[in-house]
Amino acid sequence: xxxxxxxxxxxxxxxxxxxxxxxxxxxxxxxxxxxxxxxxxxxxxxxxxxxxxxxxxxxxxxxxxxxxxxxxxxxxxxxxxxxx
Numbered sequence: 829x830x831x832x833x834x835x836x837x838x839x840x841x842x843x844x845x846x847x848x849x850x851x852x853x854x855x856x857x858x859x860x861x862x863x864x865x866x867x868x869x870x871x872x873x874x875x876x877x878x879x880x881x882x883x884x885x886x887x888x889x890x891x892x893x894x895x896x897x898x899x900x901x902x903x904x905x906x907x908x909x910x911x912x
Contacts, residue, residue, distance in 0.1 A: 829904060829908065832904045832907060832908070833856055833900050833901070833904050834851065835882075836900050836903055836904060836907075837851035837852070837854045837900060838851045839878055839882060840854065840860075840865075840875070840878075840900075841854075843874055843875070843878045844867065844871055844874060844875075846865070849865065854900060855900075856899065856900045856901045856904075857899050857900075857901050858899060858900070859898060859899060860875075860897055860898060860899060860900070861897070861898075864899075872893065872897055875897055875903075876893070876897075879903070879907070883907050883911055884911065885906070885907055885910045885911055
């Protein structure tokens, strides 16, 4: 699970061009949106595409998005549960 979380952090930095953020500076339970990394709804779409490309998972219900994308922990849990 730690390797998955590290991979997610690296992918977030790479895919979202977070030039001022180092993957190791992102806490597993840090909010991704708002006060955390300060990401917005456009970034959420990019994260969803990233999860599909790299992990073969889809968010099946739009209502689940905010919960799944809340933190690195929540994304890792979702990937572990839904990976094909």
